[in-house]
Amino acid sequence: MPFSPGAGNSDRRPGPRTPRLTLAAEKAILGGEFSVMKDDKIDSLAELLADTRSVAVLTGAGISAESGVPTFRGREGLWKQFRAEELATPEAFARDPALVWEWYDWRRGLIAPVEPNPGHQVLAGWESLFDDFSLITQNVDGLHRKAGSRKVIELHGNIWKLRCTRENTIFDIHDTPLPEIPPACPDCGAMLRPHVVWFGEGLDPEVLDAAFAASAACRAMFVVGTSAVVQPAASLPLVAARAGALIIEINLEPTPLTARADIYFPGRAGEILPLLDRRIRAGRRAGGAGPEKGRS
Numbered sequence: 001m002p003f004s005p006g007a008g009n010s011d012r013r014p015g016p017r018t019p020r021l022t023l024a025a026e027k028a029i030l031g032g033e034f035s036v037m038k039d040d041k042i043d044s045l046a047e048l049l050a051d052t053r054s055v056a057v058l059t060g061a062g063i064s065a066e067s068g069v070p071t072f073r074g075r076e077g078l079w080k081q082f083r084a085e086e087l088a089t090p091e092a093f094a095r096d097p098a099l100v101w102e103w104y105d106w107r108r109g110l111i112a113p114v115e116p117n118p119g120h121q122v123l124a125g126w127e128s129l130f131d132d133f134s135l136i137t138q139n140v141d142g143l144h145r146k147a148g149s150r151k152v153i154e155l156h157g158n159i160w161k162l163r164c165t166r167e168n169t170i171f172d173i174h175d176t177p178l179p180e181i182p183p184a185c186p187d188c189g190a191m192l193r194p195h196v197v198w199f200g201e202g203l204d205p206e207v208l209d210a211a212f213a214a215s216a217a218c219r220a221m222f223v224v225g226t227s228a229v230v231q232p233a234a235s236l237p238l239v240a241a242r243a244g245a246l247i248i249e250i251n252l253e254p255t256p257l258t259a260r261a262d263i264y265f266p267g268r269a270g271e272i273l274p275l276l277d278r279r280i281r282a283g284r285r286a287g288g289a290g291p292e293k294g295r296s
């Protein structure tokens with residue numbers, strides 16, 4: 001997990017693939033109008049998405065907050081309680097692997113009993129609602145998969161996966177607590193490490209390529225429950241916007257991305273996503289999908 005600079009800057013001009021003027025007109029009407037009543041925004045967005053086939057979603061810790069998983073930078077956030085440099089860096093692991101494992105074992109113990117919430121469930125359903133759907137997450141909690149999402153791009157890894165420090169073999173291990181700290185590789189006996197991306201480490205290039213490709217190809221991107229300050233994830237919505245996609249942000253509070261979003265819904269993901277989902281499905285039943293199917 002690389003450093004966390006302020007969100008990058010990008011000028012936003014409709015890309016060559018912006019399908020129709022109506023999208024730009026809708027953006028102008030909806031853009032930045034926080035005052036527009038939530039219902040109106042939801043109706044307008046549902047109408048827009050009635051025709052859209054390619055949708056991407058980027059999630060952060062906020063989508064799991066209603067399931068009881070602590071966020072990182074919120075009031076009771078993990079980074080308010082713990083020092084990331086002592087627990088989530090390769091240096092910290094080299095210095096004291098037992099301490100790092102005790103922390104990950106504690107986090108696994110927190111996450112194991114919790115259930116996905118309606119926000120996760122809606123996104124699992126969108127995999128079949130939209131022809132071309134991509135779910136990109138910064139979360140390592142595995143709750144999207146637990147909710148039934150099959151195609152999840154896990155940018156920062158997964159806390160239920162452990163990796164051999166000698167052979168890089170990855171194991172799915174769900175024991176909580178772990179029987180042994182630090183855990184040993186079942187194949188070669190070397191120490192295992194959490195298969196997550198730590199501060200100062202690069203992301204898996206294949207995973208990153210998939211995330212950027214999905215962002216550049218989508219017609220609409222939802223950005224849900226992320227403070228939008230950690231790179232490269234925070235750049236994905238800008239890649240999508242530069243390609244002409246509609247950017248919809250859902251967050252309890254504004255973030256560095258809010259001013260760049262076309263639509264901002266202040267509130268809980270677990271409440272707003274089900275509302276949106278109902279309206280979008282109603283709109284699609286009424287209108288039928290696919291400007292790409294030549295209704296341009």
Ligand code: APR
Pocket residue numbers: 001059060061062063065066071072073074077138139156224225226227228229230250251252253255267268269270
């Ligand atoms: N619904 C919507 N948004 C919410 C909710 C909720 N119920 N609860 C909290 N939020 C918002 C907060 O307002 C905040 O903007 O979710 C965001 C959570 O931000 P962070 O705690 O910074 O988490 P995230 O953006 O996922 O962090 C990115 O940083 O520490 C690293 O690896 C870690 O993947 C993580 C990355």
